[in-house]
Amino acid sequence: MKRYIVVARHELVTHSRRKSFLFMLIVFPLLMAGLSWLSGYVAVRQEEETGTLGQVGYVDLAGVLKPGLARPPEFQPYPDVASAATALTGGQIGAYFVLAADYLTSGRVDAYSHKAIPGGIENQFEEFIRANLLAGRTPEVAARLQEPANVTLATLDGRRTVNEESAMALILTPLLFALLLSLSIGMTSGYMMQNVVEEKETRMVEMMMTSIQPVELLWGKIIGLGALGLLQIGCWLAAALIIVSWRPDVRQMLEAISLPADLLALAVLYTLLGYVLYGSLLAGIGASSSSLQEAQSIAGIVTFVAIVPLLVLPTFLENPNGEWPTFLSLLPLTASTAMVIRLALGQVPAWQVALSVGLLGGSVAAVVWLAAWAFRVGLLLTGQRLPARAIFRRRIMERG
């Protein structure tokens, strides 16, 4: 068996048994399930509240509500305010609306109730008024006036369409993608750094170096911990799908989105490259720092860069091909998240994609090369920091 596979398998197995990993694996989906249940519960409670109000009275002082028109059964007309007030006190109705005499010019409607009136009831009453105001128009005109435009959104390249109900999803999808990506990058490369510093501190690495080339060791770790990250994200996604299947509204929203295969393929490519870049970068930082604390503070800054595209997301939404989005999608440290957001939002010139992949690939090669060297030398210097200048100078000398 290839040595890097031995390392990868070892990293995957030992890390997946760690308490911290299992904790994250279980707690995160539970948290999501909890939140989903809570939002569902709130919606149900609102509906229940609408029902608990019982009959609702109304007094039409303006004379706009036509007696002949079908009205929802829970709405009860009263001839004057006094009788409606008596009915409310008597408990026959839970609330009543009064259309002021000058309603047509002022639009004034007063509501009376002993309890808060649920938004659903108000909406129903507004719809009832609207139907009355539109009485006499042809049904088509009435329908159009009720809903003047049924907008279907399309991305700039026209390959993805989303109807109005799932418009939120159009914005959410790239956000979700980028979030998942930076989460997996942050998490697995965090494991990576911890692992490398630990190996440095326990002095394991000198023995390892007599069995395996530094670059093989690095790749073994990248593959093993990457697989660990995939396992974790996979489990979370599976949990998310199960949770979503309980919520038909969310499911409908997601089903309305179409993702072309090439976008998915590019997203996978960017995720892989982004992960290897950050993984080896943090491994190199771990190998060249004197302690976990120091490594973590440097890593904090580095991983912050990865989420910059998420922080400036409005700029992307405004114009995915603007200056900043273009710059961030070419910069290797932010390319993986920035480009995925841009691709999800619309068409990106092919040369920019090619350039971005090229720059990212080149950076990956350079960082892996430097990190492998930091492994060879940095890990031998326990409790010592490896100056960045030395990494470059010595690495070049060794080659030469």
Added chain:
Amino acid sequence: MNALSVANVTKAFGEMRAVDDLSFEVRPGEIFAMLGPNGAGKTTTLRMVLDILRPDSGQIEVLGSPISPAAKDRIGYLPEERGLYTNLSVVECLAYLGTLKGMKSRTARTRALELLGRVELAEHAHKKVRELSRGMQQKAQFVATILHNPDLVIVDEPFSGLDPVNTLLVKELMYELKQQGKTVIMSTHAMRQVEEMADRLLMIDQGRRVLYGPVEEIRRQYAAHAVYVHAEGEWASLPGIKRVAFDEREKASLVFLNEATSADDLLRSLVQQPSIHVRRFEMALPSLDDIFIEVVGNRESVISNDQDKAQ
């Protein structure tokens, strides 16, 4: 074919030459000792042999060829700074290190358990490494060194941190390796072990070779210029005496002579002085400790002389 041959190897870290034009050979099947004061360049040399560091110049051949991944699998290395994965069980940790040397997982595990039994750690095999005492970890690490049945075993300070019983245990294992025809290189400060175990030795100081050859031959060589003296009177300042040390074991002064002075010369000058009464005069076989101090101490006195002159 030599187990190891190092030819004109130099390695510098910045301005400092850690290893300076060093050459030596290790023959197959011998126990070879590397000696030298702290910072002499022993560990740097070993790291170059193991391809952890690359020499600036010179050639290194291990088991007949320049170091390669295949050759590395035939080497077992016990680094001076020990360490095992503290979170893993002993047997898991050893099995992993074995598979990294190309062993099958199952074979590595079986052999690890067998060797753990051999070093009296069988009952601790499934404990976490961090639950073991330092001495136990040390033995476990020695097991990791020889787990894959290497042809060349390189051990850096193999006895440090071990009590006498465990020292004996590790010593026996090293003899066993020798009997099996394996080559053992040990870098150590434990001179008594070297005297007792090593066939040949290399002493380096400031990255340079200062002594090299069979242990007995080196001791005899120094014997020609060392005598035990027990005498009354002011004799220590006689010409020809380089240094006088008191040997606790012999309860006599161990006298090192200048290159040009023989034991006969000293005896003659002693008896010629009426104020000196000689009670004992005997040719000494100096211990490696004495030789070490003689060789390294000389260099230090030369340095301090130079500094005096400079001032």
